Amino acid sequence: MSDPLSERPAFQPSTLVIHSNRVYESQSNSILFPVHQTATYIHESVGVTKGYGYSRGANPTVNALEQSIAAIEGTEQALCFRSGMAAITTLCMGLLKSGDHVILSEVIYGGTTRLFEQVLTHFDVQYTFIDTADLAAVEAGIKPNTRLIFAETPANPTLRLSDVKALAEIAHRHENVLFGVDNTFLTPLLQNCLELGADISMLSTTKYIDGHNATIGGSLACHDAVIMDRLRFVRKIIGTIQAPQDAWLTIQGVKTLPARLAMHCSHAQQVAEWLEKHPRVYHVNYPGLASFPQHALAVKQQKGFGGMLSFELNATTDESLRFMKALKLCTCAESLGSVETLITNPATASHCDLTVELRERLGISDRLIRLSVGLESPIDLIKDFEQAFDVIFGGSK
Template identity: 85%
Template sequence: MSDRPAFQPSTLVIHSNRVYESQSNSILFPIHQTATYIHESVGVTKGYGYSRGANPTVNALEQSIAAIEGSESALCFRSGMAAITTLCLAMLKAGDHVLLSEVIYGGTTRLFEQVLGNFAIDYTFVDTANLKAVEQAIRPETRLIFAETPANPTLRLSDVHGLAELAHTRPNIKLAVDNTFLTPLLQNCLSLGADISMLSTTKYIDGHNATIGGSLATHDVALTERLRLVRKTLGTIQAPFDAWLTIQGIKTLPARLAMHCAHAGQVAQWLERHPRVLRVNYPGLESFPQRELAKKQQSGFGGMLSFELKATTSESLHFMKALKLCTCAESLGSVETLITNPATASHCDLTVELRARLGISDQLIRLSVGLEAPQDLIADFEQAFEAIFGGAE
């Protein structure tokens, strides 16, 4: 590891590993919107040959991601799913086996069920919150444990350190964690023992719904170079303009996360007290079953929550439509508060029976709490409850 100064997060995202442009002394690193680069002579370059392999603007973002991950380097991709796909194709071959969190982003499920399965890569969904169940599911051919914590959309937590210890008692098994909901500033998965940290930078890292992107970070130098090779081969590198926008977003990440956490906590407490709400899933609530684990491995509870209404499916969908400040959209982590119904959106490919077992009912609503004033968000919920249910039960 390098001898980086131990900056606080707000300093870290602005100054650590920062790259400046020397020709004009621009305070913002420029967008290198180019496909190719001039060779000074045959075989001699300034480190860049073709933007499918590397790009200076993308590299500047990668240095910022590495700074918050605490890794020597990071790699950025066209999307979070591009990052996960590249990881799998870099690490796995026919006959290998993967353990996946049973509550996980729907796109990850589709990748294994509809794409990687065609290449004889086997997988098993397991409750990664249950270390005994994970241990029992490991096979001799298991090569990767891919966990998402907090899980989408139930916020169920997995013990990252426990999973890492379990994985590392076996040869050739690595632990990858989708840390999109919290980012390394609220949960540093590499410090907890994970081999790979994955982020959808579309979400909190960008924070403004302006880009699509993903990243991977690891302390394993050989794996980083393998990922770089596969990314170049597949063409899954981040686009320069999206990288430039994300660089601007990451500079305000600590300030935004503090507001997301504070606002989500207030909204979660209010929802939990409402008679039309059956339950609220938020690690910051005293009622959350895994709150002690959250306090142990997280430095904040995040801006994501989900809640289940005492209502019919139709009433639940009409309730969402009645909201005015909360926007119905399939994303999270932005300055705007976003709301979705996972059963009809991110997890629509799951069977009704499986969704029921995982706690993803038709009445479950996922909320990404934004930067609007909490009292305004609560007032929006109040008017929606009034419009659909006539107020309190």
């Protein structure tokens, strides 16, 4: 029997995340799909199952989350993993071989950098860090053995943007080159990378998809069934599938994603505008500001500016770190995208492995502060900043 929801017109985001591709449990008619916390499944007879044999390969609760992710990505299927890094690792192991070359955004999540520099290099996977905002540099950086361009946009932590559509066109002009995007900062609701031409969309579901700091997870989505089958096979072999309890919690988070994103965007805009005007603030990185160098690109390819920003103070490194410690509502923690406002210093956290010289060149100074603006009232967040300025600098002047 066909799903009546699939015959309806396309849903708006707030309806989409609740109803589209939704899976129900039939035995008890529970409105929430249950947690299938099981390692294995009973065979109805030899070689006959209900589609599940062992939870390293597939699990009903994980499948329910995958259908939710596929709905917001606009794909037939998605795959969920134990972490965002598990998703990226599976992507690389599934699509690359020894001697292949990858172009990476030069400003990218530190874990991705470590994966290539300290793990994949031992398997002779070659890579080049390029400013993917520089389209000519990307074109020039493609080699005969290039198989993947992988960009993060907005980039962590400088919010530097890459033109997704233009990069997809560059990749597709070359035989056997795929283009993947780490879309964690925006999710498909604010930037649908596959619609813009990317081949693969990757999300750390730990962040905005979950939204409550409750789980670790990642996802991959793609329109190409052959690629998805390959990634599913590799996931089964290396055991990177999402855990059912984490999948269940993430399913609940997805349902409020549009409402949360609207608040994140609104609050971040207000906080960014206030920080930009403050005399103690040297610089603010936020695509929603007219002063942001790539503001026009953000308007063109995004449906919102997101909840992430970074900034530097007119202060020493020590004063900047003490300022962070003086904040009371902004929690110092290494994550983002949650209901709580989180603050971190990338130079001592996510990008601590980079040399000081490289960090400075990329705009990740020891003084840079990254802020994931939560759902608290921006009025209260701004008051928190004011009191921290007063504590460290004796007032805002």
